[in-house]
Amino acid sequence: MVHQALDHGDLFSRRCILLNGPVIVGAGPSGLAVGAGLRQQGVPFVIVDRADCIASLWQNKTYDRLKLHLPKKFCQLPFFPFPPNYPQYPAKYQFIDYLESYAKKFEINPRFNESVQSAKYDESCRLWRVRTVVDDCEVEYICRWLVVATGENAEKVVPEFAGLDEFSGHVMHACDYRSGEGFQGKKVLVVGCGNSGMEVSLDLCQHHAFPSMVVRSSVHVLPRETSGKSTFELASSLMKWLPVKVVDKILLILARCTLGNLEKYGIKRPLTGPIELKNSHGKTPVLDIGALQKIKSGKIKIVPGIKKFSSGRVELVNGENLEIDSVILATGYCSNVPSWLKENDLFSVEGMPRTPFPGGWKGKSGLYAVGFTRRGLSGASFDAIRVAQDIAKIWHQETNHYVTVSCDRRCNRTFHN
Ligand SMILES: Cc1cc2nc3c(=O)[nH]c(=O)nc-3n(C[C@H](O)[C@H](O)[C@H](O)COP(=O)(O)OP(=O)(O)OC[C@H]3O[C@@H](n4cnc5c(N)ncnc54)[C@H](O)[C@@H]3O)c2cc1C
Numbered sequence: 001m002v003h004q005a006l007d008h009g010d011l012f013s014r015r016c017i018l019l020n021g022p023v024i025v026g027a028g029p030s031g032l033a034v035g036a037g038l039r040q041q042g043v044p045f046v047i048v049d050r051a052d053c054i055a056s057l058w059q060n061k062t063y064d065r066l067k068l069h070l071p072k073k074f075c076q077l078p079f080f081p082f083p084p085n086y087p088q089y090p091a092k093y094q095f096i097d098y099l100e101s102y103a104k105k106f107e108i109n110p111r112f113n114e115s116v117q118s119a120k121y122d123e124s125c126r127l128w129r130v131r132t133v134v135d136d137c138e139v140e141y142i143c144r145w146l147v148v149a150t151g152e153n154a155e156k157v158v159p160e161f162a163g164l165d166e167f168s169g170h171v172m173h174a175c176d177y178r179s180g181e182g183f184q185g186k187k188v189l190v191v192g193c194g195n196s197g198m199e200v201s202l203d204l205c206q207h208h209a210f211p212s213m214v215v216r217s218s219v220h221v222l223p224r225e226t227s228g229k230s231t232f233e234l235a236s237s238l239m240k241w242l243p244v245k246v247v248d249k250i251l252l253i254l255a256r257c258t259l260g261n262l263e264k265y266g267i268k269r270p271l272t273g274p275i276e277l278k279n280s281h282g283k284t285p286v287l288d289i290g291a292l293q294k295i296k297s298g299k300i301k302i303v304p305g306i307k308k309f310s311s312g313r314v315e316l317v318n319g320e321n322l323e324i325d326s327v328i329l330a331t332g333y334c335s336n337v338p339s340w341l342k343e344n345d346l347f348s349v350e351g352m353p354r355t356p357f358p359g360g361w362k363g364k365s366g367l368y369a370v371g372f373t374r375r376g377l378s379g380a381s382f383d384a385i386r387v388a389q390d391i392a393k394i395w396h397q398e399t400n401h402y403v404t405v406s407c408d409r410r411c412n413r414t415f416h417n
């Protein structure tokens with residue numbers, strides 16, 4: 001049940017909404033999965049998203065050729081499998097279609113274009129105050145539970161580079177790259193060699209551009225599959241029986257046998273193994289879908305770190321100068337939680353849970369985190385099931401005693417002092 005009061009007196013109207021259920025921030029896969037769990041258990045909720053659609057990371061910030069790089073069984077959300085005719089690695093549009101059906105099936109209707117500005121626990125009334133802005137209107141939700149589902153990839157990382165202001169060509173982040181169309185014949189510097197850098201470079205090759213990819217430190221490259229079997233699936237099976245260090249050793253032997261020694265192409269491996277590094281630092285190994293072959297054939301040139309840019313060129317740390325037309329920053333993403341959540345118990349200053357997986361999903365005072373496990377969509381589903389169950393349990397215990405209070409400007413003042 002929702003009680004709300006509208007104030008038309010100010011330049012910006014202000015609404016105060018008291019909820020008999022949680023606010024979920026973010027309508028990506030994590031927020032939708034929590035919504036589904038709550039819907040099944042009859043708990044009312046509100047989902048807000050700053051974007052104008054569900055799964056905005058997938059709809060608005062990814063390139064056309066993107067496919068899920070883990071097999072579909074690791075990427076489906078709880079209670080609703082992918083359609084049986086989906087391929088092993090669904091394309092982005094198929095994943096988006098699936099998420100749209102998911103939202104429809106569980107009657108999830110997020111409030112779009114509504115960005116959360118701040119969320120703070122009010123000790124005096126023991127409720128969360130979640131402030132959002134939608135159009136010219138400020139809204140304050142007052143609720144018992146707050147679910148953070150804004151993702152590990154909420155904001156693009158744009159590092160500073162000396163001289164980049166003087167660079168005359170086009171500079172974009174990988175989140176704004178759609179395809180290599182328009183880059184034909186161009187010399188493009190791709191900064192970063194994670195999955196984005198690799199796949200953007202591959203796409204540029206396929207559109208007859210000339211990419212150089214910056215590898216400033218090291219990266220694990222694994223085959224996406226060996227003998228028709230997914231490397232990720234193999235790793236997941238082995239993890240049930242063996243310690244992570246042993247699984248990593250097996251993966252590295254496998255990678256060496258199938259891909260060869262990559263050092264001669266300028267690609268060093270980190271000292272820590274691929275799964276251990278993913279779990280501890282969130283650094284995802286590259287699951288190769290063809291970039292490596294282009295690297296081996298010289299179509300993608302590997303270059304070391306950047307020293308500085310100047311008009312039409314880049315100087316690298318080894319002193320080499322490259323003429324370039326464009327720069328694509330495949331430099332990754334980060335959480336935005338610290339910018340709006342006034343809390344420092346569950347989340348670190350980097351906006352990730354302080355407690356490692358499988359902890360980290362539950363904080364104090366009705367605060368929850370979903371989708372910050374560094375384990376992709378399967379980690380998000382794991383969290384979502386727990387969070388929905390936990391909230392539903394308390395909601396059902398307490399809801400009979402819940403006293404709904406009519407909320408207006410007076411209640412605003414009462415809560416604020
Ligand atoms: C290019 C790319 C490919 C990937 N491929 C895979 C894959 O194949 N398999 C896999 O398991 N994982 C993959 N991932 C990891 C990815 O994090 C998950 O797929 C998934 O999108 C995580 O879902 P989420 O809901 O936690 O976060 P997101 O999908 O990022 O959704 C978060 C939502 O929160 C909203 N939001 C953020 N801040 C605010 C705010 N202040 N107020 C209101 N709304 C806000 C955003 O608009 C967004 O819609 C990929 C990531 C990227 C970047």
Ligand SMILES: NC(=O)C1=CN([C@@H]2O[C@H](COP(=O)(O)OP(=O)(O)OC[C@H]3O[C@@H](n4cnc5c(N)ncnc54)[C@H](OP(=O)(O)O)[C@@H]3O)[C@@H](O)[C@H]2O)C=CC1
Pocket residue numbers: 066067068069070153159174191192193194195196197199214216217218219283284305306330331332333
């Ligand atoms: N098909 C799929 O499913 C895809 C999945 N993804 C996922 O999206 C997430 C984000 O991936 P991605 O966008 O590749 O980001 P990542 O964080 O994985 O990689 C960022 C890259 O940028 C480099 N970098 C950062 N700053 C600088 C700098 N100043 N100079 C030079 N290099 C720099 C990093 O190098 P260093 O390591 O030295 O810091 C690293 O190589 C990952 O989880 C990934 O798996 C992405 C694309 C496709």
Ligand SMILES: O=C(O)C(=O)Cc1c[nH]c2ccccc12
Pocket residue numbers: 069070232278284285287374375376377
């Ligand atoms: O693509 C991503 O960002 C993911 O998080 C998926 C993922 C989770 N665990 C992994 C281990 C190896 C490669 C990808 C992943």
